[in-house]
Amino acid sequence: MKNLLAHISNYASLGSEAITALEGAFEKKLVSKNDLLLRQGQVCRHLYFVEKGALRGFYNLDGKEITHWFGFENDFVTSFHSFITHSAAVENIQLLEGSILWSISHEQLTALLNRHHEIERLLRIAYEKYYIRLEERFVNAHFKTAKELYENLLLQTPHIIERVPLGYIASYLGMSQETLSRIRNKI
Numbered sequence: 001m002k003n004l005l006a007h008i009s010n011y012a013s014l015g016s017e018a019i020t021a022l023e024g025a026f027e028k029k030l031v032s033k034n035d036l037l038l039r040q041g042q043v044c045r046h047l048y049f050v051e052k053g054a055l056r057g058f059y060n061l062d063g064k065e066i067t068h069w070f071g072f073e074n075d076f077v078t079s080f081h082s083f084i085t086h087s088a089a090v091e092n093i094q095l096l097e098g099s100i101l102w103s104i105s106h107e108q109l110t111a112l113l114n115r116h117h118e119i120e121r122l123l124r125i126a127y128e129k130y131y132i133r134l135e136e137r138f139v140n141a142h143f144k145t146a147k148e149l150y151e152n153l154l155l156q157t158p159h160i161i162e163r164v165p166l167g168y169i170a171s172y173l174g175m176s177q178e179t180l181s182r183i184r185n186k187i
Helices: 002-009 016-025 080-085 106-115 118-143 146-156 159-163 166-173 177-186
Strands: 027-031 036-038 046-052 055-061 064-071 092-095 099-105
Touching: 002 016, 002 046, 016 106, 016 118, 046 106, 055 166, 064 118, 064 166, 099 106, 106 118, 118 146, 146 159, 146 166, 146 177, 159 166, 166 177
Parallel strands: none
Antiparallel strands: 027 099, 036 092, 046 099, 055 064, 055 092
């Protein structure tokens, strides 16, 4: 919980009542490597803060897994569309490492927002970060070459290379594992 509160303090100063409410609303979850936090077709009812570990969000398309995001320490993760609309998720969320997560249900979050308006800023920031990542992925996918995508990954998020299997990275970058291997050999 200390990591979550420290992370939150980077974005907003909360009063003691709001901090106490947050502490009571989040639940610690220890999740094993390869476990699915969410399966396609389920409704995502929780927002998670990653204290320790790594996750990926992926779709199944024609029998292939397409990775579209990774989450690491100090990230808020969820299936945002499902979480917000209460509809069935079209994605899966899988643990890439044994992880420590802090979980809050949609209902608890809504109650916190209604009682502590200062917490709304935190949720807005989490949503903004998600939107920025989504837009960056869109722009990269449409305007960069495979080599540029990999170089950008090395420059901006090199920890992904150390912690994520190459097959998932290739899928995330929208290329085959063979193409990624060729690019890596040239760099």
